[in-house]
Amino acid sequence: MNFDxxxxxxxxxxxxxxxxxxxxxxxxxxxxxxxxxAAMFTRNRFPGAPVVVSxxxxxxxxxxxxxxxxxxxxxxxxxGPPGDEVARGMCEAAARIVGCRAEEVIVSSxxxxxxxxxxxxxxxxxxxxxANASPGGWASAAQGIMTTDTVPKLASREIRxxxxxxxILGIAKGSGMIHPSMATMLAFIATDARVNVPILRKAVRAxxxxxxxxxxxxxxxxxxxxxxxxxxxxxxxxPMKVGTPEFDQFQSALTxxxxxxARSVARDGEGATxxxxxxxxxxxxxxxxxxxAMALARSNxxxxxxxxxxxxxxxxxxxxxxxxxxxxxxxVVIRIGETRVFDQGRPxxxxxxxxxxxxxxxxxxxxxxxxxxxxxxxxxxxCDLTYDYVKINAxxxx
Amino acid sequence: MNFDxxxxxxxxxxxxxxxxxxxxxxxxxxxxxxxxxAAMFTRNRFPGAPVVVSxxxxxxxxxxxxxxxxxxxxxxxxxGPPGDEVARGMCEAAARIVGCRAEEVIVSSxxxxxxxxxxxxxxxxxxxxxANASPGGWASAAQGIMTTDTVPKLASREIRxxxxxxxILGIAKGSGMIHPSMATMLAFIATDARVNVPILRKAVRAxxxxxxxxxxxxxxxxxxxxxxxxxxxxxxxxPMKVGTPEFDQFQSALTxxxxxxARSVARDGEGATxxxxxxxxxxxxxxxxxxxAMALARSNxxxxxxxxxxxxxxxxxxxxxxxxxxxxxxxVVIRIGETRVFDQGRPxxxxxxxxxxxxxxxxxxxxxxxxxxxxxxxxxxxCDLTYDYVKINAxxxx
Numbered sequence: 001m002n003f004d005x006x007x008x009x010x011x012x013x014x015x016x017x018x019x020x021x022x023x024x025x026x027x028x029x030x031x032x033x034x035x036x037x038a039a040m041f042t043r044n045r046f047p048g049a050p051v052v053v054s055x056x057x058x059x060x061x062x063x064x065x066x067x068x069x070x071x072x073x074x075x076x077x078x079x080g081p082p083g084d085e086v087a088r089g090m091c092e093a094a095a096r097i098v099g100c101r102a103e104e105v106i107v108s109s110x111x112x113x114x115x116x117x118x119x120x121x122x123x124x125x126x127x128x129x130x131a132n133a134s135p136g137g138w139a140s141a142a143q144g145i146m147t148t149d150t151v152p153k154l155a156s157r158e159i160r161x162x163x164x165x166x167x168i169l170g171i172a173k174g175s176g177m178i179h180p181s182m183a184t185m186l187a188f189i190a191t192d193a194r195v196n197v198p199i200l201r202k203a204v205r206a207x208x209x210x211x212x213x214x215x216x217x218x219x220x221x222x223x224x225x226x227x228x229x230x231x232x233x234x235x236x237x238x239p240m241k242v243g244t245p246e247f248d249q250f251q252s253a254l255t256x257x258x259x260x261x262a263r264s265v266a267r268d269g270e271g272a273t274x275x276x277x278x279x280x281x282x283x284x285x286x287x288x289x290x291x292x293a294m295a296l297a298r299s300n301x302x303x304x305x306x307x308x309x310x311x312x313x314x315x316x317x318x319x320x321x322x323x324x325x326x327x328x329x330x331x332v333v334i335r336i337g338e339t340r341v342f343d344q345g346r347p348x349x350x351x352x353x354x355x356x357x358x359x360x361x362x363x364x365x366x367x368x369x370x371x372x373x374x375x376x377x378x379x380x381x382x383c384d385l386t387y388d389y390v391k392i393n394a395x396x397x398x
Numbered sequence: 399m400n401f402d403x404x405x406x407x408x409x410x411x412x413x414x415x416x417x418x419x420x421x422x423x424x425x426x427x428x429x430x431x432x433x434x435x436a437a438m439f440t441r442n443r444f445p446g447a448p449v450v451v452s453x454x455x456x457x458x459x460x461x462x463x464x465x466x467x468x469x470x471x472x473x474x475x476x477x478g479p480p481g482d483e484v485a486r487g488m489c490e491a492a493a494r495i496v497g498c499r500a501e502e503v504i505v506s507s508x509x510x511x512x513x514x515x516x517x518x519x520x521x522x523x524x525x526x527x528x529a530n531a532s533p534g535g536w537a538s539a540a541q542g543i544m545t546t547d548t549v550p551k552l553a554s555r556e557i558r559x560x561x562x563x564x565x566i567l568g569i570a571k572g573s574g575m576i577h578p579s580m581a582t583m584l585a586f587i588a589t590d591a592r593v594n595v596p597i598l599r600k601a602v603r604a605x606x607x608x609x610x611x612x613x614x615x616x617x618x619x620x621x622x623x624x625x626x627x628x629x630x631x632x633x634x635x636x637p638m639k640v641g642t643p644e645f646d647q648f649q650s651a652l653t654x655x656x657x658x659x660a661r662s663v664a665r666d667g668e669g670a671t672x673x674x675x676x677x678x679x680x681x682x683x684x685x686x687x688x689x690x691a692m693a694l695a696r697s698n699x700x701x702x703x704x705x706x707x708x709x710x711x712x713x714x715x716x717x718x719x720x721x722x723x724x725x726x727x728x729x730v731v732i733r734i735g736e737t738r739v740f741d742q743g744r745p746x747x748x749x750x751x752x753x754x755x756x757x758x759x760x761x762x763x764x765x766x767x768x769x770x771x772x773x774x775x776x777x778x779x780x781c782d783l784t785y786d787y788v789k790i791n792a793x794x795x796x
């Protein structure tokens with residue numbers, strides 16, 4: 001992969017033997033210097049032990065985080081006090097290798113709920129992993145956090161802020177149990193911008209709102225969702241200030257990195273054959289637009305029709321009709337690709353074979369909804385619902 | 399089928415040629431005398447023309463309804479003014495045959511959204527259908543309203559109210575696009591109880607709240623949902639009063655009929671192999687219990703696991719964790735059948751093979767959740783998510 005890594009970070013992934021499959025299952029991100037950190041976590045009421053531990057560490061040491069340690073294979077959620085021990089143990093082991101305090105480490109786990117990873121295996125693998133970590137090791141780290149993902153997910157931007165060149169790079173994982181509420185399954189983003197914690201938090205909230213909060217695969221919010229952004233300041237002499245052109249550029253680039261990762265999660269949704277972008281225009285408010293777009297994105301019937309390459313505008317209209325958005329049903333326009341399929345509350349005259357071909361020949365599908373109720377817009381990303389989604393999730397204990 | 403038909407009603411179904419498959423597609427219910435009627439309709443913002451027309455008729459003539467005419471094959475939703483004409487035309491044609499006014503007829507359509515049925519075919523079929531209608535013709539009527547249903551759905555109760563024997567009989571259809579908000583796809587219930595419109599409305603609201611509002615197949619609320627209850631008074635000399643033991647008995651029996659129909663809709667969910675009852679106890683309020691139960695019932699991951707006969711309690715806990723119900727996560731208990739699989743926020747020790755066998759050998763599965771937060775309870779019904787659900791809904795234009 002071709003990308004510009006932010007200065008002052010090292011990353012790597014490895015196989016610690018946590019997965020039966022023998023695939024990579026451990027990742028480490030280290031910053032040479034303490035980082036400002038901001039994170040968002042799942043709103044699920046059964047957060048995994050790593051979520052609880054990381055939240056506490058950020059509260060204590062949010063201005064000087066040094067490392068992130070992540071395993072895949074076991075989610076370490078619903079594992080009780082023994083799970084808490086493992087999460088804390090992972091931080092302590094990483095801290096020993098990195099040379100920092102345990103509370104300066106963020107820990108994350110993804111995989112089967114109710115199982116904790118084998119701490120001894122992680123402790124054995126960490127020294128080698130840390131030794132291999134390099135500024136260009138992000139693709140390897142991205143592989144270490146995969147579960148049912150079929151491809152590693154990485155996005156980066158380089159921006160010029162005044163005299164400084166600043167880089168933002170993120171990795172993510174996520175394929176099923178995707179309906180982020182606070183964050184997607186897991187995303188870790190590093191930047192060498194110099195930005196303090198309150199400003200970084202503001203930027204992360206805004207970026208997540210228009211990226212990870214706009215993606216759904218199956219409507220299930222996981223117990224492990226976590227987005228972490230680390231900023232080590234290596235590329236800038238002076239700290240960023242809100243309200244400056246620099247901050248606006250940083251905000252845009254951070255949002256772009258998050259959105260690219262979020263789209264890659266939807267594209268790689270469990271069993272998916274299509275990335276579906278739902279773009280709502282003419283909404284009274286952005287929240288209204290999001291509500292209408294999510295009503296479509298969450299509809300199993302719509303998603304099965306897309307798998308069948310069926311221009312079934314009736315299901316699209318029905319799904320819009322179930323949203324709480326404000327609009328006059330007799331004005332709504334729905335498009336599949338460029339083709340207007342629904343107009344002013346009733347079917348438009350169109351060539352079904354053309355739309356069928358559009359759905360059949362494109363891996364990325366666009367559905368447009370114009371609510372004709374205002375000027376706000378919203379986009380969300382999802383995927384189709386396929387036999388393979390059922391297969392992946394029906395097999396005895398994934 | 400063995401059932402007691404309410405006095406003074408006739409019903410029948412027939413094949414009018416509206417479906418390409420040549421299956422029954424038209425049903426008629428006639429009361430000899432004017433009926434008190436109460437109905438609940440879809441909350442979808444694109445209600446079908448029959449919903450709009452029937453709502454208006456009930457507002458005008460709710461105390462003297464005479465007939466219900468229903469077609470399957472075309473939903474007559476999103477069909478604009480031509481669809482309105484067809485819905486009104488169906489009422490006029492039925493009124494001519496029955497000998498009443500068009501506004502004394504309720505009309506309903508179910509099938510493909512965006513298509514209206516062929517009015518001429520309905521007009522030709524109605525005289526023969528009315529001639530065949532009989533007090534025992536309900537099973538035939540139940541067949542006339544089926545779409546992807548695999549079995550006709552009928553439920554009845556006979557209750558003794560003082561010196562009178564009163565019967566309540568209902569038919570329903572529904573298999574996909576099932577997440578009723580006001581009512582299920584279609585249900586028509588007749589009773590020979592003597593009950594006025596305000597009291598009937600009260601009874602219907604209460605019955606629907608604990609029956610059709612407790613079932614979900616795929617989370618999609620349809621454009622055609624409608625529950626209609628007709629009471630012709632044929633079995634009672636004196637009208638029922640609220641607050642009497644008779645009303646309470648009537649309410650119970652009506653709720654039972656609705657619940658039996660609702661369960662039969664879930665059991666016959668598109669592609670379903672299992673009827674799943676989710677029973678929440680220890681909720682702070684009934685609404686809380688419903689929220690927790692629906693969070694499970696709507697989870698694709700839970701429903702795929704049940705199809706795989708996988709005692710995947712982690713997904714059950716995750717789904718409960720996404721509900722808005724009030725509870726302490728460290729006290730929650732989850733059971734599959736009789737087996738406690740999750741206890742006080744962590745996995746219980748249990749024999750997975752026993753639970754796997756329970757899921758494999760029973761067509762009706764029970765999942766219990768004890769929130770330990772109060773005394774309220776709630777039950778909802780759903781089904782598993784299977785390859786066949788995807789197949790049914792992915793095939794080019796169902």
